Amino acid sequence: MSHRLHDIARYIVSPQKGILAADESSPTIKKRFDAIDVESTEDNRRAYRDMLFTTPGVEAFVSGVILFDETIRQKALDGTPFPALLAAKGILPGIKVDAGAKDLAGAPGEKVTEGLDGLRERLVEYRGLGAKFAKWRAVIDIDTAKGIPSDYCLEVNAAALARYAALCVEQEIVPIVEPEVLMDGAHDIDTCDAVTERGLRMLFSALATQRVPLEQILLKPNMVISGKKSPTQASVSEVAAKTIACFKRVVPAAVPGIVYLSGGQTEEVATAHLNEMNRSGGFPWEMSFSYGRALQAAALSAWRGKAENVAAGQAAFLHRARCNGAARSGAYNDAMEKQAA
Numbered sequence: 079m080s081h082r083l084h085d086i087a088r089y090i091v092s093p094q095k096g097i098l099a100a101d102e103s104s105p106t107i108k109k110r111f112d113a114i115d116v117e118s119t120e121d122n123r124r125a126y127r128d129m130l131f132t133t134p135g136v137e138a139f140v141s142g143v144i145l146f147d148e149t150i151r152q153k154a155l156d157g158t159p160f161p162a163l164l165a166a167k168g169i170l171p172g173i174k175v176d177a178g179a180k181d182l183a184g185a186p187g188e189k190v191t192e193g194l195d196g197l198r199e200r201l202v203e204y205r206g207l208g209a210k211f212a213k214w215r216a217v218i219d220i221d222t223a224k225g226i227p228s229d230y231c232l233e234v235n236a237a238a239l240a241r242y243a244a245l246c247v248e249q250e251i252v253p254i255v256e257p258e259v260l261m262d263g264a265h266d267i268d269t270c271d272a273v274t275e276r277g278l279r280m281l282f283s284a285l286a287t288q289r290v291p292l293e294q295i296l297l298k299p300n301m302v303i304s305g306k307k308s309p310t311q312a313s314v315s316e317v318a319a320k321t322i323a324c325f326k327r328v329v330p331a332a333v334p335g336i337v338y339l340s341g342g343q344t345e346e347v348a349t350a351h352l353n354e355m356n357r358s359g360g361f362p363w364e365m366s367f368s369y370g371r372a373l374q375a376a377a378l379s380a381w382r383g384k385a386e387n388v389a390a391g392q393a394a395f396l397h398r399a400r401c402n403g404a405a406r407s408g409a410y411n412d413a414m415e416k417q418a419a
């Protein structure tokens with residue numbers, strides 16, 4: 079077993095720390111910038127990421143950042159390549175290596191993530207650029223009326239995630255394995271629970287078939303949560319209890335850490351859920367965060383593309399990172415939000 083990969087995975091889930099997912103692809107970052115009326119130019123994208131990555135003190139709560147292909151090649155405003163700037167702060171650079179979710183043939187309404195062709199060669203290049211870990215995201219929708227997700231969709235996505243993970247391990251890069259069950263629908267929390275369990279069973283079976291050492295990966299799942307349009311919204315304690323119970327049924331204890339995605343939860347709710355899980359305890363993995371929107375939303379609106387707002391954007395980002403750092407040990411509370419306000 080590569081102790082190096084296990085050590086990197088363990089480092090990423092160090093106490094108080096988690097991951098900033100800043101790997102928005104070009105269409106996604108455009109959507110985020112449109113919302114604050116900022117044009118999505120290469121320079122603006124660089125300035126935004128520069129603001130996040132140079133936030134003083136954020137390294138106390140962020141152990142890794144997932145970058146997009148463009149960003150891993152960019153330099154900070156002071157000329158330092160972003161991976162080197164992050165590494166100097168003790169933050170590991172990571173890279174999104176999937177090519178996005180595309181329509182799945184023969185399965186209307188379902189997706190499969192592409193990007194396996196040439197992946198070995200791309201991993202070699204990314205390792206040379208400083209990447210210590212990678213990320214691949216499968217997107218699973220729920221539409222019970224249409225029988226979605228099908229076993230077919232879950233199986234092909236699990237197989238692709240496992241092939242990606244095996245290649246990462248071969249190339250000495252920690253794979254973050256992200257099977258995301260979307261929270262967009264009107265389904266209740268028990269439906270999310272059942273789909274998440276079904277998907278994870280297939281995923282861990284595929285990982286075993288493809289000889290992926292579980293000690294060397296991190297799992298980045300959705301929480302077990304009510305669909306956004308569901309009339310019944312589960313409480314924080316129900317989400318925490320059902321998420322822990324679901325993962326205990328299907329995620330082997332050899333996996334060093336579970337780093338949740340936020341998936342469209344508000345910033346405070348995503349923090350509260352993580353906090354409640356860690357407060358409850360009783361599971362064998364580190365439970366941490368790999369949030370995109372739930373770490374960036376306030377920072378984006380404070381920044382609005384203006385250099386004079388950089389300090390405000392950084393303060394907003396540091397605040398969210400600190401709250402999630404506290405949630406790693408169940409120490410987050412309302413007072414932290416009130417103090418910052």
Ligand code: 5MM
Binds near residue numbers: 103144340
């Ligand atoms: C930051 O968003 C990531 C990239 O999304 P696209 O490939 O669609 O541009 C995304 O994969 C992200 O890493 C995860 O979904 C977690 O982000 P959220 O916002 O759900 O915490």
